Amino acid sequence: MTKDVLLWDETIFRNGEILEMDYLPEYFAHRDTQLQSLKFSLKPAMxxxxxxxxxxxxxxGTGKTTAVQKVSNEIKEYSDNVIFVKVNCQMDSTRFAVVSRIYEKLFNIRPPTSGVAFRKLFEKLVKQLVDSNKILVVALDDINYLFHEGHADEVMYSLLRAHEQYPGVKISVIAIISDVGISYNFDPRVGSVFLPEEIFFPRYGPGEIRDIIRNRIQHAFYQNVVPDEVCERIVDHVSATGDLRVGIDLLKRSGLNAERRASRTISIEDVEKAYDASRLIYLCRSIRSLTEHEKALLSLIAKGGDQQAGDLYKSFHEITGLGYTRFYEIIEKMNSSQFLDADFSGKGMRGRTRLIRPRYDPQDILKCLE
Ligand SMILES: Nc1ncnc2c1ncn2[C@@H]1O[C@H](COP(=O)(O)OP(=O)(O)O)[C@@H](O)[C@H]1O
Ligand SMILES: [Mg+2]
Structure with a gap:
């Protein structure tokens, strides 16, 4: 065997854990202003x-979740008075689910999922905060998902106005919006109590991406596993989407591709093969969070191309047995979460009908639905 070939018990990964999505990186650069603003806002808690x-x-993929995680860890080190809860709104997308998550953090036990009213749960939680004289900071991560079903305002309202009903309770909110080109607005009643410090996370430029990717490579792989031109190819792919997550996923997958062919170095082909999957991570993640009915609708749209709403409804009804109202609600939700375009067009026998078309490549949608 030549020395270019990897033995079965050898690996090119020095520390593969560094390429996991939920890994909190030690090296977190190019976000100093944002970190500073966050710290200033949370400092009063001390x-x-x-x-x-x-x-x-x-x-x-611009470091929003990571920044909040970093700052909260720092605060936890300095103060026992602050309870920090991060809620992933993609998973917990109702008011009850959000409050259950906070409850779990406070009492170290998941509340019962049925038979308890939201109010009861919330009261118990607030009382605990007042009695223990602790400050609660809730980070609502990817709060977009609360807007789709219309829960964002009630969640914000409950948390931010709690002190009016329960004097002495101290709760503050970090709302994290993943900007995907739609504007989300809170109800004015929420706006008047929210009054946030706004912190913007712009896309990384190619230089910043290169720096971050190089650092990951250095820690994740042994020396000389990733040649310069391969690193550049990855930087190009990340620059095209601006999403660093794609780059980290690319590093992991192309590394695995290289190992599969028992190579000690990653090649451009390894990267290209990996990119087929990596570029879809965002779409697949969003699709995973849909309900079965929503997935059924998306599948019909991907398979049928542009369709009149009426025709689409017929096929949808055949599969799911659901009525027009529910169908329409799902269309509206998927329109606002950018899966599809639902435009009015002049076509159709009875004047204006709605033309429904997918916003992603139908092949990609079907791949993620598999
Ligand atoms: N400035 C940075 N330095 C190092 N890694 C970063 C940086 N920004 C983001 N990342 C990495 O990119 C990935 C996506 O970051 P994340 O904070 O989840 O983005 P967002 O919440 O904005 O979608 C994570 O794996 C994170 O470790
Ligand atoms: Mg995030």
Whole structure:
């Protein structure tokens, strides 16, 4: 065997864990202003004061979740008075689910899922905060998902106005919006109590991407596993989407591709093969969070191309047995979450009908639905 060939018990990964999505990187550069703003907003908590609420906005993969995680870890080190809860709104997308998550953090036990009213749960939680004299900071991560079903306002309202009903309770909110080109607005009643410090996370430029990717390569792989031109190819792919997650996923998958062919180095082909899957991670993640009925509709749209709403409804009804109202609600939700375009067109026998078309490549949608 030549020395270019990897033995079965050898690996090119020095520390593969660094390429996992939920890994909190030690090296977190190019986000100093954002980290500073976050720290200033949360600092009052160290002196027993309610922190300033924050609204964090930026495209996917720009370090929003990581920044919040970093700052919260730092605060936890300095103070026992602050309880920090991060809620992933893609998973917990109702008011009850959000409050259950906070409850779990406070009491170390998941509340019963049925038979308890939201109010009861919330009251118990608030009382615990007042009695223990602790400050609660809730980070609502990817709060977009609360908007789709219309829960964002009630969640924000409950948290931010709690002190009016329960004097002495100190809760503040960090709302994180993944900016995907739609504008999300809170109800004015929420706006008047939210008054956030707004922190923007812009897309990384190619230089910043290169720096971050190089650092990951250095820690994740042994020396000389990733040649310069391969690194550049990855930087190009990340620059095209601006989503660093794609780059980290690309590193992992192309590394595995190289190992599969027992190579000690990653090649451009390994990257290209990996890119087929990596570029879809965002779409697939969003599709996974849909209900079965929503997936059924998306599948019909992907298979049938542009369709009149009426025709689409017929096929949808045949499969699911659901009525027009529910169908229409799902169309509206998927329109606002950018899966499809639902335009009015002049066509159709009875004047204006709606033309429904997918916003993603139908082949890609079907791949993620598999
Ligand atoms: N400045 C940075 N330095 C190092 N890694 C970063 C940086 N920004 C983002 N990442 C990495 O990119 C991935 C996506 O970051 P994340 O914070 O989840 O983005 P967002 O919440 O904005 O979608 C994570 O794996 C994170 O570790
Ligand atoms: Mg995030």
């Amino acid at each position: 002196r027993g004061m309610r922190p300033v609420n924050c609204l964090i906005k930026g495209p996917p």
